[in-house]
Amino acid sequence: MAAILQLKPITDVPDHRRASANPRDPVFFQSPYAFYDRLHATNPTFFWEEYGHWCFAGFRDVSALLRDKRFGREILHVATREELGMPEPKAHTAAFDLTEQHSLLNLEPPGHTRLRTLVNRAFVSRHVEQLRPRIVKLANEMIDGFEGQDSVDLIKALAAPIPAIIIAEMIGLPAESAPKLLAWSNRMVAMYMFGVSHETELDADSAAAEFMGYLREAIAERRKQPREDLLSHMLTSDRNGDVLSDDEVMSTAILLLNAGHEATVHTTGNGVKSILESGLDPATLFSSDEQTEATVEECLRFDAPLHLFTRYALSDLEYEGLKLRKGDVVGLMLGAANRDPKRFANANTFDPFRTDGANVSFGAGIHFCIGAPLARIELQVAFSELFRRLPKLRLAEAPQYNDVYHFHGLERLMVSWR
Numbered sequence: 001m002a003a004i005l006q007l008k009p010i011t012d013v014p015d016h017r018r019a020s021a022n023p024r025d026p027v028f029f030q031s032p033y034a035f036y037d038r039l040h041a042t043n044p045t046f047f048w049e050e051y052g053h054w055c056f057a058g059f060r061d062v063s064a065l066l067r068d069k070r071f072g073r074e075i076l077h078v079a080t081r082e083e084l085g086m087p088e089p090k091a092h093t094a095a096f097d098l099t100e101q102h103s104l105l106n107l108e109p110p111g112h113t114r115l116r117t118l119v120n121r122a123f124v125s126r127h128v129e130q131l132r133p134r135i136v137k138l139a140n141e142m143i144d145g146f147e148g149q150d151s152v153d154l155i156k157a158l159a160a161p162i163p164a165i166i167i168a169e170m171i172g173l174p175a176e177s178a179p180k181l182l183a184w185s186n187r188m189v190a191m192y193m194f195g196v197s198h199e200t201e202l203d204a205d206s207a208a209a210e211f212m213g214y215l216r217e218a219i220a221e222r223r224k225q226p227r228e229d230l231l232s233h234m235l236t237s238d239r240n241g242d243v244l245s246d247d248e249v250m251s252t253a254i255l256l257l258n259a260g261h262e263a264t265v266h267t268t269g270n271g272v273k274s275i276l277e278s279g280l281d282p283a284t285l286f287s288s289d290e291q292t293e294a295t296v297e298e299c300l301r302f303d304a305p306l307h308l309f310t311r312y313a314l315s316d317l318e319y320e321g322l323k324l325r326k327g328d329v330v331g332l333m334l335g336a337a338n339r340d341p342k343r344f345a346n347a348n349t350f351d352p353f354r355t356d357g358a359n360v361s362f363g364a365g366i367h368f369c370i371g372a373p374l375a376r377i378e379l380q381v382a383f384s385e386l387f388r389r390l391p392k393l394r395l396a397e398a399p400q401y402n403d404v405y406h407f408h409g410l411e412r413l414m415v416s417w418r
């Protein structure tokens with residue numbers, strides 16, 4: 001199941017708690033921040049008409065709900081489909097559903113704890129820190145590749161290749177396979193869009209089937225001959241005799257490839273745009289390691305790449321006076337929480353020197369992004385190398401965001417530097 005959907009309609013909502021914004025309206029998804037400002041001023045906990053469920057825009061609520069064990073990403077461990085009025089799985093998305101079935105993002109404890117423990121070791125800070133020199137080299141190779149031109153689309157030329165190549169290499173797939181993996185991934189994540197069409201479902205399913213076929217071959221090779229890579233590590237990882245099945249390894253590898261690049265690509269693009277539009281001198285933003293880290297955090301806060309995550313209420317419950325039924329969906333608005341004026345001074349100002357920067361772009365609680373240490377290094381390197389090499393970088397045209405509200409990222413980012 002791709003998106004978490006509100007199954008039983010919610011009808012008893014007073015008018016003053018409702019708000020409306022069409023996620024497919026370009027005016028909205030090009031800049032959802034005007035809507036967020038209105039919510040913060042009047043109605044941060046509201047019923048979003050178009051999605052048909054309750055949503056939270058306030059930082060305190062989003063942060064608390066991400067950690068609240070009464071909510072989860074999975075619901076079928078505590079209720080039957082019949083009880084929830086959930087339709088049977090669709091036959092034409094069987095391959096896609098298989099990749100999702102063992103996805104960390106769709107599991108709750110104890111299944112989640114087991115899988116996350118077996119994968120986590122590869123992503124801890126001290127381990128991924130060893131990748132920094134490789135990321136620096138890669139970023140410089142990318143910049144070498146386009147420096148001689150007058151202008152370039154930074155999304156294609158820098159933002160997309162770095163995370164895709166790094167995660168492919170980490171898993172143990174050749175760097176040359178990155179474009180192919182990226183294409184499968186793009187076709188699959190289309191399933192998270194608002195109002196997915198039948199064609200999109202078919203296309204995502206065939207991408208999932210092709211992706212699994214490719215990984216099955218790599219897994220068979222690693223079983224014969226393990227290497228020093230994450231695929232081999234996952235296949236041999238053993239906790240008191242507990243090992244991962246091939247399907248679990250495949251789901252995890254696909255999640256890492258999908259989650260591992262999409263959000264990083266968008267943060268790179270959004271971050272460069274924020275820096276260039278701020279008018280601040282890039283030299284001051286990357287003047288030390290500490291300042292580089294702070295600049296990256298501000299890029300993540302100011303224009304988050306992922307704006308909406310959902311949870312199911314796992315029982316009938318009450319949160320701050322709001323009554324929810326088992327199976328009801330709540331939307332946690334990360335991008336809005338990061339602009340909450342109750343949490344951040346001058347929340348709508350891009351300020352890499354702020355000291356109140358800790359944001360929720362990587363989530364919180366048990367699903368907190370496993371790739372955050374890696375993403376932070378990739379972003380620190382991409383930004384600092386880019387502005388070191390091309391200090392006169394500027395926007396060559398007004399950047400436009402993609403038509404996917406939840407994945408908030410640029411279609412293209414044309415820049416010049418002469």
Ligand code: HEM
Pocket residue numbers: 066073104105106116163167255256259260261263264267305306309310360361362363364366367368369370371372374375
């Ligand atoms: C700027 C880049 C990134 C951002 C903003 C980001 C954001 C997030 C968020 C918000 C979640 C939690 C979703 C939820 O609570 O429902 C998450 C989970 C996850 N992310 Fe990231 N991510 C980024 C990069 C990465 C990278 C580079 C990887 C892997 C290489 C990765 C792998 C994952 C995985 C596996 C999960 C699921 C963890 C779990 O459910 O336990 N992410 N990410």
